[in-house]
Amino acid sequence: MYQVNAAAWIGTSQISEGCLTPAMSQMLQATVTQSSDPAPEIGQTMPHLWHWAAFNETVPLADLALDGHPKLGGFLPPIGLDRRMWAGGTLKFIQPLNVGDLLTRHSKITNVVEKHGSAGPMVFVTVAHDIKGPDGLAVQETQDIVYLQIPDTFSPPKPVPAPSEPELAQTYPVTETLLFRYSALTFNAHRIHYDLPYATQVEKYPGLIVHGPMQATLLMDMATRAKGCAPDSFKFRGIHPMFHFEDLRLIGTSIQGGLSLCTASPQGHQGLQATALWEEGTP
Numbered sequence: 001m002y003q004v005n006a007a008a009w010i011g012t013s014q015i016s017e018g019c020l021t022p023a024m025s026q027m028l029q030a031t032v033t034q035s036s037d038p039a040p041e042i043g044q045t046m047p048h049l050w051h052w053a054a055f056n057e058t059v060p061l062a063d064l065a066l067d068g069h070p071k072l073g074g075f076l077p078p079i080g081l082d083r084r085m086w087a088g089g090t091l092k093f094i095q096p097l098n099v100g101d102l103l104t105r106h107s108k109i110t111n112v113v114e115k116h117g118s119a120g121p122m123v124f125v126t127v128a129h130d131i132k133g134p135d136g137l138a139v140q141e142t143q144d145i146v147y148l149q150i151p152d153t154f155s156p157p158k159p160v161p162a163p164s165e166p167e168l169a170q171t172y173p174v175t176e177t178l179l180f181r182y183s184a185l186t187f188n189a190h191r192i193h194y195d196l197p198y199a200t201q202v203e204k205y206p207g208l209i210v211h212g213p214m215q216a217t218l219l220m221d222m223a224t225r226a227k228g229c230a231p232d233s234f235k236f237r238g239i240h241p242m243f244h245f246e247d248l249r250l251i252g253t254s255i256q257g258g259l260s261l262c263t264a265s266p267q268g269h270q271g272l273q274a275t276a277l278w279e280e281g282t283p
Contacts, residue, residue: 006077006079006112006114006123006125007112008077009076009077009109009112009125010109010110010111010112011108011109012075012108012109013106013107013108013109014075014107015104015105015106015107016055016104016105016107017055017102017103017104017105018051018054018055018056018103018104018105019054019100019101019102019103020046020050020051020053020054020097020099020100020101020103021099021100022039022041022042022099022100024053024054024185025039025040025041025046025050025099026039027181027185028047028050028053028185030181031178031181031182031185032182032214032217032218032221033047033221034170034172034221035221035225040098040099041099042098042099042100043098043099043100044098044099045096045097045098045099046096046097046098046099047220047221047224047230048091048093048220048224048230048231048234049091049213049216049217049220049234050097050217051097051103051131051139052186052213052217053185053186054097054103055103055105056186056187057070057187058187064189066082066202067082067083067084067190067191067192067198067203068188068189068190068191068195069084069189069190075107075109076109076125076145077109077112077123077125079123079125079147081121081122081123081147081148081149082149082150083147083148083149083150083203084145084146084147084148084190085145085146085148085212085238086143086144086145086212086213086238087124087144087145087146087212087237087238088144088212088235088236088237088238089141089142089143089144089216089235089236089237090141090142090233090234090235090236091139091140091141091142091233091234091235092139092140092141092232092233093138093139093230093231093232093233093234094137094138094139094140095133095135095136095137095138096138097131097133097138097139098133101133101134102133102134103131103132103133103138104131104132105129105130105131105132106129106130106132107127107128107129108127108128109125109126109127110126110127110128110142111124111125111126112124112125112126113126119148119149119151119155120148120149121148121149122146122147122148123146123147124144124145124146124147125144125145125146125147126142126143126144126145127142127143127145128140128141128142128143129141129142129143144237150202150203150204151204152204153204154204154205154206156240156241157239157240159240159267159268159269159270160239160240160269160270160273161268161269161270162249162251162262162264162268162269162270163251163253163262166251166252166253167252167253167254168222168223168226168250168251168252168253168259169249169250169251169252170222170249170250171247171248171249171250172218172247172248172249172250173247174210174242174244174245174246174247174248175244176194176196176208176244179193179194179208179210179211179244180193180194182211182214183211186211186213188211192205192208192209193208193209193210193211194208195208196208205241205243206243207243207244207245208243208244209241209242209243209244210241210242210243210244210248210271212236212238212272215236215238215242215248215263215271215272216234216236216272216274218248218250218263219236219250219252219261219262219263219272219274219276220234220274220276222250222252222261223252223258223259223261223276226252226259227259227278229278231258231259231276231277231278232277232278232279233276233277234274234275234276234277235274235275236272236273236274236275237272237273237274238271238272239270239271239272239273240265240269240270240271241271242263242265242271242272246265246266246267247266248263248264248265248271249263249264249265249266250263251263251264255275257277257278257280258275258276258277258278259275259276260273260274260275261273261274261275261276262274
Protein backbone atom coordinates (compact mmCIF):
# COMPACT_ATOMS: atom_id res chain seq x y z
CA MET A 1 0.00 0.00 0.00
CA TYR A 2 1.20 3.52 -0.71
CA GLN A 3 2.72 5.50 2.14
CA VAL A 4 1.86 9.09 1.26
CA ASN A 5 -0.83 11.60 2.12
CA ALA A 6 -1.94 12.12 -1.46
CA ALA A 7 -4.60 14.64 -0.43
CA ALA A 8 -1.79 16.99 0.63
CA TRP A 9 -1.12 17.55 -3.08
CA ILE A 10 -4.53 19.19 -3.64
CA GLY A 11 -3.89 22.73 -4.79
CA THR A 12 -0.48 21.97 -6.32
CA SER A 13 -0.18 23.88 -9.60
CA GLN A 14 2.16 24.42 -12.51
CA ILE A 15 2.31 26.45 -15.72
CA SER A 16 3.48 25.04 -19.05
CA GLU A 17 4.03 26.64 -22.43
CA GLY A 18 3.56 24.80 -25.70
CA CYS A 19 2.88 25.01 -29.40
CA LEU A 20 1.55 22.74 -32.10
CA THR A 21 3.96 23.28 -34.98
CA PRO A 22 3.06 22.82 -38.64
CA ALA A 23 5.27 19.70 -38.75
CA MET A 24 3.40 18.17 -35.80
CA SER A 25 0.10 19.06 -37.47
CA GLN A 26 1.14 17.11 -40.56
CA MET A 27 2.18 14.12 -38.45
CA LEU A 28 -1.08 14.11 -36.49
CA GLN A 29 -3.07 14.37 -39.72
CA ALA A 30 -1.25 11.27 -40.97
CA THR A 31 -1.84 9.37 -37.73
CA VAL A 32 -5.22 10.11 -36.14
CA THR A 33 -7.42 10.80 -39.16
CA GLN A 34 -8.49 8.90 -42.25
CA SER A 35 -8.70 12.12 -44.22
CA SER A 36 -6.78 12.88 -47.39
CA ASP A 37 -7.16 16.63 -46.79
CA PRO A 38 -4.06 18.73 -46.16
CA ALA A 39 -3.09 19.20 -42.52
CA PRO A 40 -3.92 22.57 -40.91
CA GLU A 41 -1.14 25.07 -41.55
CA ILE A 42 0.26 27.81 -39.37
CA GLY A 43 -2.50 30.20 -38.31
CA GLN A 44 -5.26 27.71 -39.12
CA THR A 45 -7.51 26.06 -36.54
CA MET A 46 -6.28 22.75 -35.15
CA PRO A 47 -8.84 19.96 -34.61
CA HIS A 48 -10.10 19.45 -31.09
CA LEU A 49 -7.81 17.38 -28.82
CA TRP A 50 -4.70 18.00 -30.93
CA HIS A 51 -3.52 20.31 -28.14
CA TRP A 52 -2.52 17.12 -26.29
CA ALA A 53 0.55 17.05 -28.54
CA ALA A 54 1.41 20.70 -27.81
CA PHE A 55 2.56 20.31 -24.19
CA ASN A 56 5.04 17.47 -24.27
CA GLU A 57 7.00 16.90 -21.05
CA THR A 58 10.68 16.99 -21.99
CA VAL A 59 11.81 15.04 -18.93
CA PRO A 60 15.41 13.74 -18.98
CA LEU A 61 15.77 9.98 -19.23
CA ALA A 62 17.28 9.87 -15.75
CA ASP A 63 14.03 11.30 -14.36
CA LEU A 64 11.76 8.59 -15.80
CA ALA A 65 10.33 5.80 -13.69
CA LEU A 66 10.42 2.11 -14.64
CA ASP A 67 7.13 2.41 -16.53
CA GLY A 68 8.45 5.30 -18.65
CA HIS A 69 6.39 8.01 -16.95
CA PRO A 70 8.13 10.93 -15.27
CA LYS A 71 8.93 10.05 -11.66
CA LEU A 72 6.28 11.14 -9.19
CA GLY A 73 6.75 13.60 -6.36
CA GLY A 74 6.97 16.87 -8.29
CA PHE A 75 3.60 18.00 -9.62
CA LEU A 76 1.85 14.64 -9.13
CA PRO A 77 1.87 12.91 -5.72
CA PRO A 78 4.34 10.03 -5.20
CA ILE A 79 1.72 7.32 -4.75
CA GLY A 80 3.22 3.86 -4.25
CA LEU A 81 0.91 2.12 -6.71
CA ASP A 82 2.83 1.07 -9.80
CA ARG A 83 0.13 1.20 -12.51
CA ARG A 84 -0.80 4.69 -13.65
CA MET A 85 -3.39 5.43 -16.33
CA TRP A 86 -5.32 8.35 -17.83
CA ALA A 87 -8.83 7.24 -16.80
CA GLY A 88 -10.85 9.92 -18.57
CA GLY A 89 -11.63 13.59 -18.76
CA THR A 90 -13.99 16.40 -19.68
CA LEU A 91 -13.37 19.34 -21.99
CA LYS A 92 -15.18 22.57 -22.77
CA PHE A 93 -14.10 24.35 -25.96
CA ILE A 94 -14.45 28.12 -25.67
CA GLN A 95 -12.57 29.32 -28.74
CA PRO A 96 -10.33 27.74 -31.38
CA LEU A 97 -6.62 27.05 -31.00
CA ASN A 98 -4.41 27.62 -34.02
CA VAL A 99 -1.38 25.81 -35.36
CA GLY A 100 1.75 27.78 -34.55
CA ASP A 101 0.27 29.80 -31.68
CA LEU A 102 2.13 30.02 -28.39
CA LEU A 103 -0.13 28.31 -25.84
CA THR A 104 -0.11 28.40 -22.06
CA ARG A 105 -1.54 25.69 -19.81
CA HIS A 106 -2.34 26.37 -16.15
CA SER A 107 -2.69 23.04 -14.31
CA LYS A 108 -3.93 22.43 -10.78
CA ILE A 109 -4.68 19.31 -8.76
CA THR A 110 -8.27 19.80 -7.61
CA ASN A 111 -9.12 16.49 -5.96
CA VAL A 112 -7.68 13.22 -4.68
CA VAL A 113 -9.98 10.27 -3.93
CA GLU A 114 -8.84 7.00 -2.38
CA LYS A 115 -10.92 3.88 -3.00
CA HIS A 116 -10.66 0.14 -2.49
CA GLY A 117 -12.16 -2.09 -5.17
CA SER A 118 -11.99 -5.73 -6.21
CA ALA A 119 -8.55 -5.06 -7.73
CA GLY A 120 -7.24 -3.55 -4.48
CA PRO A 121 -6.48 0.06 -3.52
CA MET A 122 -7.01 2.83 -6.07
CA VAL A 123 -6.24 6.53 -5.98
CA PHE A 124 -7.92 8.96 -8.38
CA VAL A 125 -6.23 12.30 -8.96
CA THR A 126 -8.13 15.06 -10.76
CA VAL A 127 -6.18 17.76 -12.58
CA ALA A 128 -7.83 20.88 -14.01
CA HIS A 129 -6.19 22.54 -17.02
CA ASP A 130 -6.92 25.99 -18.45
CA ILE A 131 -5.40 26.28 -21.93
CA LYS A 132 -4.96 29.79 -23.25
CA GLY A 133 -4.01 31.08 -26.68
CA PRO A 134 -3.19 34.61 -27.88
CA ASP A 135 -6.86 35.63 -27.45
CA GLY A 136 -7.29 34.22 -23.95
CA LEU A 137 -8.93 31.13 -22.49
CA ALA A 138 -9.65 28.54 -25.19
CA VAL A 139 -10.12 25.16 -23.47
CA GLN A 140 -11.13 24.16 -19.97
CA GLU A 141 -10.15 20.57 -19.30
CA THR A 142 -10.38 18.15 -16.40
CA GLN A 143 -8.12 15.09 -16.45
CA ASP A 144 -8.68 12.03 -14.26
CA ILE A 145 -5.63 9.89 -13.45
CA VAL A 146 -5.93 6.56 -11.64
CA TYR A 147 -3.22 4.69 -9.72
CA LEU A 148 -3.54 0.92 -9.21
CA GLN A 149 -1.53 -2.08 -8.14
CA ILE A 150 -0.08 -4.26 -10.92
CA PRO A 151 -1.83 -7.65 -10.63
CA ASP A 152 -0.15 -11.05 -10.72
CA THR A 153 -2.27 -12.02 -13.74
CA PHE A 154 -4.46 -10.11 -16.17
CA SER A 155 -8.06 -9.92 -14.97
CA PRO A 156 -10.14 -7.90 -17.43
CA PRO A 157 -13.05 -5.76 -16.26
CA LYS A 158 -16.57 -6.93 -16.98
CA PRO A 159 -17.28 -6.26 -20.67
CA VAL A 160 -19.89 -3.68 -21.62
CA PRO A 161 -21.57 -4.53 -24.96
CA ALA A 162 -21.29 -1.97 -27.74
CA PRO A 163 -24.45 -0.78 -29.52
CA SER A 164 -25.49 -3.39 -32.08
CA GLU A 165 -27.02 -0.98 -34.63
CA PRO A 166 -25.20 2.37 -34.36
CA GLU A 167 -25.84 5.28 -36.71
CA LEU A 168 -22.12 5.82 -37.20
CA ALA A 169 -19.58 3.03 -37.48
CA GLN A 170 -16.14 2.67 -38.95
CA THR A 171 -13.09 0.52 -38.37
CA TYR A 172 -9.68 1.98 -37.62
CA PRO A 173 -6.77 -0.42 -38.12
CA VAL A 174 -4.50 -0.77 -35.10
CA THR A 175 -0.82 -1.65 -35.48
CA GLU A 176 2.34 -1.34 -33.42
CA THR A 177 3.33 1.46 -35.82
CA LEU A 178 0.21 3.46 -34.98
CA LEU A 179 0.91 3.17 -31.25
CA PHE A 180 4.54 4.15 -31.74
CA ARG A 181 3.58 7.20 -33.79
CA TYR A 182 1.11 8.49 -31.22
CA SER A 183 3.56 7.88 -28.38
CA ALA A 184 6.20 9.82 -30.30
CA LEU A 185 3.88 12.70 -31.15
CA THR A 186 2.88 13.15 -27.51
CA PHE A 187 6.40 12.36 -26.20
CA ASN A 188 4.78 9.63 -24.11
CA ALA A 189 7.34 7.07 -22.94
CA HIS A 190 4.80 4.92 -21.07
CA ARG A 191 6.08 1.46 -22.00
CA ILE A 192 2.70 -0.29 -22.12
CA HIS A 193 2.15 1.35 -25.53
CA TYR A 194 5.32 0.19 -27.36
CA ASP A 195 7.33 -2.27 -25.23
CA LEU A 196 5.63 -5.65 -25.60
CA PRO A 197 7.85 -7.59 -23.14
CA TYR A 198 7.25 -4.93 -20.50
CA ALA A 199 3.48 -4.79 -21.15
CA THR A 200 3.07 -8.57 -20.94
CA GLN A 201 5.72 -9.61 -18.42
CA VAL A 202 5.67 -6.68 -15.97
CA GLU A 203 2.17 -5.22 -16.19
CA LYS A 204 0.60 -8.58 -17.17
CA TYR A 205 -1.42 -7.31 -20.13
CA PRO A 206 -2.01 -9.68 -23.08
CA GLY A 207 -0.67 -7.07 -25.52
CA LEU A 208 0.25 -3.43 -26.06
CA ILE A 209 -2.35 -0.95 -24.82
CA VAL A 210 -4.06 1.42 -27.26
CA HIS A 211 -3.79 4.95 -25.81
CA GLY A 212 -7.01 6.22 -24.29
CA PRO A 213 -6.38 9.80 -25.51
CA MET A 214 -5.80 8.50 -29.04
CA GLN A 215 -9.10 6.61 -28.94
CA ALA A 216 -10.77 9.84 -27.79
CA THR A 217 -9.12 11.75 -30.64
CA LEU A 218 -10.34 9.22 -33.21
CA LEU A 219 -13.89 9.46 -31.86
CA MET A 220 -13.66 13.25 -31.91
CA ASP A 221 -12.57 13.14 -35.56
CA MET A 222 -15.51 10.91 -36.51
CA ALA A 223 -18.00 13.07 -34.58
CA THR A 224 -16.70 16.30 -36.13
CA ARG A 225 -16.92 14.89 -39.66
CA ALA A 226 -20.41 13.51 -39.02
CA LYS A 227 -21.78 16.85 -37.78
CA GLY A 228 -19.72 19.07 -40.05
CA CYS A 229 -18.28 21.02 -37.12
CA ALA A 230 -16.51 20.31 -33.85
CA PRO A 231 -18.52 19.91 -30.62
CA ASP A 232 -18.64 22.47 -27.83
CA SER A 233 -17.93 19.94 -25.09
CA PHE A 234 -16.57 16.41 -24.84
CA LYS A 235 -16.39 13.83 -22.08
CA PHE A 236 -14.70 10.43 -22.11
CA ARG A 237 -13.67 7.56 -19.85
CA GLY A 238 -11.92 4.26 -20.35
CA ILE A 239 -13.83 1.17 -19.27
CA HIS A 240 -11.82 -1.69 -20.83
CA PRO A 241 -8.26 -1.85 -22.21
CA MET A 242 -7.90 -2.21 -25.98
CA PHE A 243 -4.93 -4.07 -27.45
CA HIS A 244 -2.66 -3.73 -30.45
CA PHE A 245 -3.79 -6.99 -32.06
CA GLU A 246 -7.43 -5.84 -32.39
CA ASP A 247 -8.69 -3.17 -34.78
CA LEU A 248 -10.87 -0.48 -33.25
CA ARG A 249 -14.49 -0.02 -34.17
CA LEU A 250 -15.56 3.61 -33.82
CA ILE A 251 -19.26 3.88 -33.00
CA GLY A 252 -21.68 6.79 -32.65
CA THR A 253 -25.39 7.17 -31.86
CA SER A 254 -27.46 10.36 -31.69
CA ILE A 255 -28.59 11.66 -28.32
CA GLN A 256 -30.23 14.91 -27.29
CA GLY A 257 -27.79 17.64 -28.25
CA GLY A 258 -25.07 15.44 -29.62
CA LEU A 259 -23.59 11.99 -30.00
CA SER A 260 -22.94 9.07 -27.69
CA LEU A 261 -19.66 7.51 -28.81
CA CYS A 262 -17.48 4.54 -28.01
CA THR A 263 -14.67 2.41 -29.29
CA ALA A 264 -15.31 -1.31 -29.48
CA SER A 265 -13.33 -4.50 -29.92
CA PRO A 266 -14.05 -7.09 -32.63
CA GLN A 267 -15.65 -9.16 -29.83
CA GLY A 268 -18.22 -6.40 -29.35
CA HIS A 269 -17.30 -4.89 -25.99
CA GLN A 270 -16.68 -1.19 -25.42
CA GLY A 271 -13.22 0.19 -24.75
CA LEU A 272 -13.67 3.93 -24.29
CA GLN A 273 -16.98 5.75 -23.85
CA ALA A 274 -17.45 9.37 -24.86
CA THR A 275 -20.12 12.03 -25.25
CA ALA A 276 -19.87 14.95 -27.68
CA LEU A 277 -22.34 17.82 -27.27
CA TRP A 278 -23.16 20.80 -29.46
CA GLU A 279 -24.87 23.95 -28.28
CA GLU A 280 -28.52 24.42 -29.20
CA GLY A 281 -28.95 25.32 -32.84
CA THR A 282 -25.95 23.38 -34.12
CA PRO A 283 -26.98 20.70 -36.66
